[in-house]
């Protein structure tokens with residue numbers, strides 16, 4: 582794919598890295614979602630410094646990765662970006678994060694992003710993502726650009742990041758040169774991820790609620806440990822506990838809902854449906870045997886919106 586760059590000679594310093602950034606973007610996003618379908622790509626220096634058109638972007642090196650990403654949405658997957666900006670700018674920000682890690686030669690991490698939304702939830706200037714981007718007011722940048730990666734971080738915390746990326750790749754294939762609505766996206770992801778995520782889409786897209794979890798108490802009796810998990814927010818989440826054991830002692834018993842992260846650390850998971858009875862506290866019972874537990878952490882990867890993560894740890 583030829584990349585053309587059009588700029589005045591005195592502006593050359595803004596294009597020193599533009600070619601290599603655009604080349605990386607074309608190759609990385611082609612592999613991530615779908616091959617770039619157009620015969621060329623042109624960067625022009627103005628009239629603005631960040632705007633996208635099919636095969637043409639107003640961009641120097643500063644926005645080259647982001648504006649190139651727009652060739653996938655909305656140029657290939659034709660979303661209504663003025664009405665549902667998160668399907669365009671929001672998904673774009675998500676892929677920009679993955680691209681940046683790849684460019685640095687590092688494996689990506691989306692840890693912490695989902696949790697960070699807890700510090701924003703409750704702001705009166707935030708419009709729900711399903712509001713028209715044109716009506717989002719002073720919270721437009723967050724609503725349209727920044728919130729979708731936080732949402733997809735939590736989704737990855739539930740089904741795994743690779744599963745999210747694979748589902749998004751299939752969504753791209755299914756909807757290229759068509760016009761998906763938000764409901765097409767939600768149903769597609771539910772089907773592809775093989776679970777009913779209506780609760781998830783409802784809270785992230787239609788509300789500005791968060792999870793606000795904490796560990797209230799931990800009791801141990803005859804090798805059985807019970808963790809009292811509390812959720813103060815309106816958004817539910819799966820219960821994910823990292824359990825760190827003392828290195829010496831009796832063997833750690835296997836649990837059906839646990840996997841060992843290393844010889845002395847387990848991650849235990851209960852589905853989101855434990856909250857569907859409306860109760861605020863869930864008693865997570867674990868029968869690991871008599872090995873002493875050193876530390877328990879709720880949501881160890883920081884995926885669920887929570888303003889105060891300090892109370893997710895036991896003991897404290």
Ligand SMILES: [Zn+2]
Pocket residue numbers: 647648651670673
């Ligand atoms: Zn953009």
